[in-house]
Amino acid sequence: MDRLTEMEAFAMVIDQGGFTDAAKRMGISKSAVSKHVSSLEARLGARLINRTTRRVSPTEIGLAYYDRARRVLNDAGEADALVTAMQSGPSGLLRISVATDFGVNHLGPVLNDFLMQFPDVSVNMELSNRYVELISEGFDLAVRIGETHDTSLRSRKLTETTKRMIASPAYFQKFGRPQKIDDLNTHKLLHYSGQASDAVWNVTAPSGERRQVRTSGWLSVNDGHSLLNACIAGLGIAYLPSFLYAEAMEQGLVEDAIPDLPANTQAIYAVSPQGRFTQPKVRAFVDFLVQTFSGKVPVDG
Incomplete structure (x- = not known):
């Protein structure tokens, strides 16, 4: 007999709690299901099921075998679905997680x-700055800013952006303009409030040295657009990506706080689970993102 059919019959008996319901689910006779299970037990040389007039239950060996058999059957089902999906066009629900500022703008x-x-x-798009676990949380894809180091994810670069410290002309008129990184300690610094690490700016000195600046000021908020508005209103200096500040800078609403500092370039990636079949809907969306954003998001203000 076919080994996979034997395995399926056994697993279905356990799932359904009996031969009669298993036969109905498989669309075959009760005797056929019993024959498949008996053949499996004979081939393995072990009793997998305890049979009584009232109930059916797995033996200890049967329960251990069921766990492995169910995995094999699930993999086989996914393999069949893979072939079907490869021959069909993009369809179904696509769940994506996107950094809030990039998603909105x-x-x-x-x-x-x-x-x-x-x-x-x-x-179904979730706008969030938190690091979501794609597989366990049921997401097909995420768009993330900055380098990705998770080897369990497949990543594809979409474009680049830069981060600069910016503030309004009114702020500089009132509080002066910082000339170097250390001068930031005496200024009003605005920052993200989502994570503890957001209160620290990683900036690059003209020498190429990487420096950390701890922020403090009148406002912390977990939304980049709100920080931009605070900058425009003259509340302080913020460290923002160019896709947020570029238009405001072109209009003269904000300026580079320390023009001599190199901009911090960040890549923007689409990431999806590694080692999985790339479903047509995911592949189509990533291709769309690459075509849409490659070279089109401002890399500097």
Whole structure:
């Protein structure tokens, strides 16, 4: 008999708690299910199921075998689904996690174009600056800013942005302009409040030395656009990515706080679980992001 069919019959008996219900689920006779299970036990030389007139239960060996058998059957089912998916177009629900500022300012406005191109795909987008666990939290994809070091993820670079310290002309008129990194200690610094690490700025000195600046000021908030508005209002200096400040800088609403400092360049990536089959909906979305953002997001203000 077919080994996989024997395994499926055994697992179905355990799942359904009996031969009758297992036969109904498999669409075969009760005697056929019993024959498959008996053949499996004979081949393995072990009793896998305790049979009584009232109930069916796995033996200790049967329970251990069931755990492995169920994994094999699930993998086989996924393999079948993989082939089906490879022959079909992008479809189904796509769950994505996106850094809030990038999602609001750049990804959200172009989602309509993607959905028009792929009408069989629906998108559930979570805007969050927290580091989500893609597999355990059920996400297909995440868009992240900065280098990715997680080897369990497949990453594809979308574009680059830069971070600079900015403030309004009104702020500089009132508090003066810092000339070097150490001068920041006497200024009003605005920062993200999402994580403890957000209260520390990693900046590069003209010499190339990496420096850390601990921030303190009148405002901390977990939204980059709110920090930009605070800068424009003259509340302090913020350290923001260019895709947030570029337009405001072009309009003269904010200026580079220390122009002599090198900009901190950051890559923006689409990441998805490594080692998994890339579903058509995921592949289509990543290709769309690359086409949409490659060279189009401001790399500097």
